[in-house]
Amino acid sequence: MKQLTTDFGNPIASNQNSLSAGELGPLLLQDYQLIEKLAHQNRERIPERAVHAKGSAAYGELVITEDISKYTKAKVFQKGEKTPLLLRFSTVAGEAGAADAERDVRGFAIKFYTKEGVWDLVGNNTPTFFLRDAYKFPDFIHTQKRNPKTHLRCANAAWDFWTLCPESLHQVTILMSDRGIPASYRNMNGYGSHTYSFINSNNERFWVKFHFKTKQGIKCLTNEEAEQIIAKDRESHQRDLYENIEKGNFPKWSVKIQILSEEQASKLEFNPFDLTKVWPHKIAPLIEVGEMILNKNPQNYFNEVEQAAFSPSNIVPGIGFSPDKMLQARIFSYPDAQRYRLGANYHQLPVNRAKSEVNTYNVAGAMNFGIGDNLVNGAYYEPNTLGGAVENEMYLEPDLVIKGNANRYKAVDNDYYTQPRNLFNIMPEDEKQRLFKNIAASMQGVKEEIINKALKHFELIHPDYANGVKKALCK
Template sequence: MSEGYTAPDGGPITTTGAGAPAPSDEQSLSVGRDGPLLLHDVYLVEKMAHFNRERVPERVVHAKGAGAYGTFRVTQDVSEYTCADVFQPGRETPVLARFSTVAGEQGSPDTWRDPRGFALKFYTRQGNYDMVGNNTPVFFMRDPQKFQDFIRSQKRDPRTGLRDNTMQWDYWSLSPESAHQVTWLMGDRGVPRSYRNMDGFSSHTYMWVNAAGRKVWVKYHFLTDQGNEFLPQEEADRMAGADADLHRRDLYGAIARRDYPSWTLKVQIMPFEDAADYRFNPFDLTKVWPHGDYPLIEVGRMVLDRVPEDYFIHVEQAAFEPSNLVPGIGPSPDKMLLARLFSYADTHRYRIGVNYNELPPNRPEVPVRAYQKDGRMRSTPPNTGAVYHPNSFGGPDAVRQEGPEESSWPVEAAELVREAYTRHRDDDDFVQPRALIRDVMDDAARDRLVSNVSGHIAQVHDDGVLGRAVDYWSNIDPEIGRRVAARVKGNHTA
């Protein structure tokens, strides 16, 4: 290990792959608290790049899923908020949707308790626009430095090759910011009845820019028109053995019988100026914006009506990436989002090749004129007249316009820092999951939550982790914590 360095508790320290002391396992390097992340945070880049190359060839996360094509149609005028062509009045845009579980492998059951991926690719008149979200409006962390460690805690124990609840609760109980997402996961939304019976969320905050250049912050909510329905734990366990492909089969079956699933898109809009002194950091991925502060505004409706002709070509090779932005839509200071802008595209280059955008599900429906050439599996020549810029042969020139590069926020001169979101008065990890339990769930849902949590925790085999897991729920809600403790104690006594 690195000579002359010890952790605060005297134990071993984290190092880079080259053995140098790692600067932080918790915070990434940014310009000020809300500023852009920096490419010279080499440890963050190393963690993301190495993580993206851990599996061949299936996805590291979201490996098991199903996809379908359809159409998104705008039903309400939101042009005052964004000039993005896909969201202009009356516009109809082809779309590819992919739904998935997060932690399981290709052959894993659809009905494991797990967040569900909700990824969309809009084939717009301005190029492809991707929204990569989940069926929950929040996530387990707010800083990308922790993502790789989190996923490994949810995967299989490398010593046994088995899923391990002790690993999961060890990580969660040591990461209090996970409380909101874990409460969603252990509640009814943790096992949807089908992909058709779940909502989808951008989770991240994005920026919208209108034709006049005015900027607002936005969150996306794709609300299922089929109604939210869930599988009780006992039924989910039974179906895991009876039909491991239940959700994939259900989606394709519904489309085959022309019972086309649909979702209504609604958004929350926050004025640009509100973010600075809102009561908690609005870019924190572990938080939701209360609808009382920022009500839902309808945008349009997505209908899925076509199953891909070949699963591997159109679903397995589909490459969704939040870096696919179009004019009128940009990122926010959400650190998780900013890291994903790099990470997803890097994963696709590794997993399906540097020319992945030439594959059928990823190919834009507008002409591509990019100064890129060669690489593995290249099939089309550059549509530029020359492979360099500037040139004398009629090659394209970039036209400055309001788009992702310009859809940014002002960053004043600031020191480089590794800090969590701490400057808003309600930045607390337990307030929102407590409100979810007390204000959203009814008594029956709370009973199921206690049953799901205690059943999951009962499989933890380390007393220290078990104690922290019970304390974790007591911090979220003392009454839920008391009931979980009683159930776990009874199970262990039995």
């Protein structure tokens, strides 16, 4: 039998009864283990994520089977490379106690423990998003959360915002389609969503989008099916993922990319960095890269899932950013959220720590348990003459040509309707009917003038879209 101890390894004589002044007397402050247990319990919950609060995760591996070295020098993408990873799935709008089978966008965040450091790809199960400028992001999230007066979710706020920001129509159509409620995390695709850059060994830049195509097949739930599941199991997706991995039924995804040269991107009729739009496959066909597999469950949910911290700011040589305005803002906002939620040294937690060598001059701060070779050598600043870590200009990226004056530019591309129309046109008739029904259901309690604004937008996408929603609203 193992000896029960305090957090500092001191043996505990009794863990059943508090220390009191006599059998019926008051408790004593010197009962340090009672104080420790109560104080620790008060701190067992860290602030939940403002977005993507409810999540599940698993470990796995990325295996590169194709040669794409002409696009990137990143070691993680060289043929034959195998990279361990952690993939966290989540819902976006719900709190930590939300049901897994709710209609919502699903987060698809991957932490790759590469030989060149951690690379985080923070995506969703949709290739687009509601916004293209992060200036609107806090307001958008407010519409998805609880009304501060009623403390209830507010469909009126959601549709009011969407109808005033028609760039969201593409994502709204996806959300209200069959794919708005995946049957499980295993049965959905994942996307990097943003445009990133690849840098090859010749220091040439390419724009890239990442796709993860499920090998389990796409499976979705209707509203009625989801309601039946939620009534019995609010953790349906977590249960499905955990149990399948425990059985050895490891989920897999095909990894693909889309590539555009800088010249090709400059000639497009739409902004290739607009997160509300996709790159049509006829312009940028999918390129096979490899396979991703999940094969191990976390052993401690809090340590390995709740404390997992992702940020698109974590990149490796050969992978870079783009002028995508949403991505640019997330480069700051994601790590800042983790500094607030987990502390300044969240990167030292085992689930977040790089498996490659780390040399940094960031020191001190709460929960700092890293020593670092630099500090051992006495080098805690840079530049120094103490043999500390130094910069290496070989990792500089090629220049990104920037034109124009600093200003608060409105998007030039106001075509909010073509891509949603293209999506609507390829939907089978039965899915269109479910789309109409789902939208009508989501509009319960929404003001008539807001519904009418939405119908005008649907009319501009396609007359059949508007007519279908109208009929569904009348039922």
